[in-house]
Amino acid sequence: MKVVRWIRSAILVPVILVWTALMALLSLSxxxxxxxxxxxxxxxxxxxxxxxWISGVQLRVDSGGSISGSGPFVFISNHQSFFDIFALLxxxxxxxxxxxxxxxxxxxxxxxxxxxxxxxxxxxxxARAAYRSFQSAAERVRAGASMLIxxxxxxxxxxxIGSFRKGSLRLALICGVPVVPVAICGxxxxxxxxxxxxxxxxxxxxxxxxxxxxxxxxxxKDRFVEALQAGIVEQYRKLEAMRRMRDxx
Numbered sequence: 001m002k003v004v005r006w007i008r009s010a011i012l013v014p015v016i017l018v019w020t021a022l023m024a025l026l027s028l029s030x031x032x033x034x035x036x037x038x039x040x041x042x043x044x045x046x047x048x049x050x051x052x053w054i055s056g057v058q059l060r061v062d063s064g065g066s067i068s069g070s071g072p073f074v075f076i077s078n079h080q081s082f083f084d085i086f087a088l089l090x091x092x093x094x095x096x097x098x099x100x101x102x103x104x105x106x107x108x109x110x111x112x113x114x115x116x117x118x119x120x121x122x123x124x125x126x127a128r129a130a131y132r133s134f135q136s137a138a139e140r141v142r143a144g145a146s147m148l149i150x151x152x153x154x155x156x157x158x159x160x161i162g163s164f165r166k167g168s169l170r171l172a173l174i175c176g177v178p179v180v181p182v183a184i185c186g187x188x189x190x191x192x193x194x195x196x197x198x199x200x201x202x203x204x205x206x207x208x209x210x211x212x213x214x215x216x217x218x219x220x221k222d223r224f225v226e227a228l229q230a231g232i233v234e235q236y237r238k239l240e241a242m243r244r245m246r247d248x249x
Contacts, residue, residue: 005197012198016051023047024113031116040117041095048089056200057083057190061091062239067180067210071096071146074172075180078161078232079150080188087187087203088148096146099133118145134171141175151229161236164229166222172213173224181208181228183235185243204243206235 027043034040052059067073071094077084085098102121105111114121118140122133141147149171151164172179183206190201208231213224 005199009196009198012055013196015054019050020047021109024109027113028116037095037118040113044089044117048086051086052083052090055083055190055198057087058202059087059091060202060204062204062206062242067093067207072141072144072175072177073146073180073210074141074175074177075146075148075182076169076172076228076232077148077150077182078184078236079152080184080186081191081193083187083190083203084150084184087184087205088182091205091207092148092182094146096148097137097140098148099137099150137171138174141171141177147171151225161229161233164225166225169225169228176213179211179213179228181211181232181235182206183208183232183239185236185239202243204239206239208232208235 023043023046027040030039030043031037073094073096075088075092075096077088088096097117097119099120099122100114105114105121120133120136120140137147149169151169152162185204185206186201187203189199190203191198211228211231
């Protein structure tokens with residue numbers, strides 16, 4: 001079975017890389033006259049949906065809350081796999097920016113697209129560098145851009161939700177924009193952290209009710225972060241229970 005996964009992944013990975021380069025070139029071309037970024041975001045959604053399709057990945061979305069308006073919003077999600085980005089690009093109803101490792105911005109095509117599309121490099125080499133990244137994000141949100149944040153800081157090795165970093169969530173409090181909690185379950189089995197083997201399967205996504213933190217005091221950010229993490233953990237457990245019921249009817 002593992003041999004089949006290796007062969008399948010050996011075919012899929014080059015196809016995904018070529019598709020990424022083609023869509024990045026198209027996105028770069030559209031950026032020359034795409035004032036609001038909608039065409040570039042459309043490219044990103046098409047890119048993500050095809051990768052999910054050729055990888056044999058299905059999405060199931062449980063939307064417990066409604067997202068009304070064009071934002072800006074801060075989307076907060078747990079993080080299990082690179083496939084989280086593909087899934088969220090495919091299902092979230094508004095364009096958004098996200099943080100990516102600074103090294104990704106050095107990759108031809110992909111890095112060019114990330115920069116032109118307005119996504120932000122996150123540099124954790126020092127507190128000062130991380131603070132500059134945070135300030136850039138705050139400016140984007142104040143200008144009307146929605147942001148996606150993975151507050152765990154890195155992909156989970158076990159599938160369990162780790163502790164949220166309070167600094168990243170300070171963005172929502174400072175900018176006073178609505179926060180949308182999102183839970184992702186199953187993506188770690190599609191492409192585990194540290195692996196290049198892609199397996200077909202299903203990713204479950206729960207979009208929770210929008211939270212309006214505008215009245216929160218920054219001194220109470222710990223309480224806000226704890227409540228937000230508890231809500232996402234609860235959404236995640238519900239997704240796990242739903243998956244078990246589907247697997248064992």
